[in-house]
Amino acid sequence: MTEAARAAASSPSGSSGQSAVDDLVALLDLERIEENIYRGVSPASSPVRVFGGQVAGQALVAAGRTVPVERRVHSLHSYFIRPGDPRVPIVYEVDRIRDGRSFTTRRVVAVQHGKAIFALSASFQIEERGNEHSSAMPEVPDPESLPTWNEAAEGYGLHTSDFPRPIDVRYVSEPPWESREDGPGEAASRVWMKADGKLPDDPLLHLCVMTYASDMTLLDGVLAKHGVYWGLDKVLGASLDHAMWFHRPFRADEWLLYDTASPSASGNRGLATGQFFSRDGELVATVVQEGLIRVIKPSPGEGTQV
Structure with a gap:
């Protein structure tokens, strides 16, 4: 979870639990300013740039608002073009690219200061039945038996109470x-995650909340492989x-296992893949991301701490 991710997860009111979830719902409730044009804002506590999961989630909301409710998004592909300004x-x-008999395609461009900062293409489909199979969920402890993020991060200088x-x-x-602390490790990470409160029943909102959350820990495996972490080492x-x-319906306010791994890092870029499983073991979503990761080596005699 980058510094931007931790700050973006903060609510505008500085609240937690259900209140913070309500603030996230409000963050994803875009203002319609014209046909096919929507406007979103960032939390007041945002860092120097907009959290990627926020702009991806908001863009998916914009696309979904132009599609009939019986058509559900089944895939999205996006590029982060410029850093977003949270101010x-x-x-x-x-752009309503296509409305077919079974599929609908939308393209969304996010703009600030007259320039594109993000572009997303999303495909929607009517519900259909057919052959099914999926990967099996790994055996893991129940989420209730594990410490919260704040509890796990306490004592590491990660400003747990600030977010x-x-x-x-x-x-x-x-x-x-x-x-x-033990040096380079396994290029993988597993977390349970869910909205920390009750969400409305709107299926599109649950998809957008998952999109928001999917960017929070996805690059952990890249960092773990090289024994570094945001805020504790010089990592950009x-x-x-x-x-x-x-792949399948789910609720983002119920526990989801996010099983991620990094198959490659090169050229200051790290590739990460992830699978979301519902608590009953169903594979509900797959994620792939490439991230820019520059590790700045300390000068001779300089410590590794920022």
């Missing part, structure tokens, strides 16, 4: 800020692209 609204322009979160994150694997990072496939 000004983001305008989302929706109330609408997303409850429980690490199954060793958190990367702990594993870094940003999401470059983000793709998701939604």
